[in-house]
Amino acid sequence: MNELAITVIGQDRPGIVADVAEVLARVGANLTDSTMTRLRGHFAMTLVCTGPTAAEAEAALAPLAEDGPLLTTVRVVGGESASTATGEPYLMAVHGADRLGIVAAVTRVLAEAGGNVTDLTTRLTGPLYVLVAEVDLPPGTADDLSRRLTEVATGLGVVVTLRRADSDLL
Known part of the structure; x- marks a missing residue:
């Protein structure tokens, strides 16, 4: 069965x-995973x-994009690998004055620890910058990672928190 990634x-x-x-x-497209958001007056x-x-998907979406209000892309993707490593779920929040490099710095620390960002949202509200991320961390790395994130955050003039995520309730 075809699996497609579509952006609008x-x-x-x-x-x-x-x-x-x-x-x-x-x-006949069955939507299996999606994320949708509004970003400063734009929808993604x-x-x-x-x-x-x-x-077939490109042809079906073409009329929505022909007048220019929407840009759509369609790409064939493979199924999720059964061997995809999963870690322990954590939530990371960063807040403080807006400045260049916050996302780059904290995500680099996560990557160096073997952490995987599974969802990340940022918002700028006046001078306050807020980042919230769901991350998977290798077992046993949270305490050291939290210490390293705090060091980096202090250098940026922001505050970071890292806490274990509760299991999703259905």
Whole structure:
């Protein structure tokens, strides 16, 4: 079965999610994973679906992009590897005055510890910069990583917290 990664970006307006979902449903696309957000007046959607070929999905989405309000991309992707290493789930939050390099610095520390960012959101509200990330960490690395993150955060003039994530409740 085909597995596709699709992105949709454009000026935010009501109905983008409905328009995209309806078009994809008509060509038999089953949406399996997605993330959608509004970024300073722009809407961004990334989703993974199964079903149609890339050509079928591109043709179905083309009318949404032909007048220029939306940009869509379709790419064939492979299934998630069963051997994908998973770590222990943690939540990291960073907040403080906005400055260049916050995301680069804290994610570098995570990467050097073998951590994997699985979700990351940032917001700038006036002078306050907030970053919230879900990360998978190798077992037994959280205490040392927390210490290293605090060192880097102090140098940036921000505050960082790292805590074990609670299991998702369904």
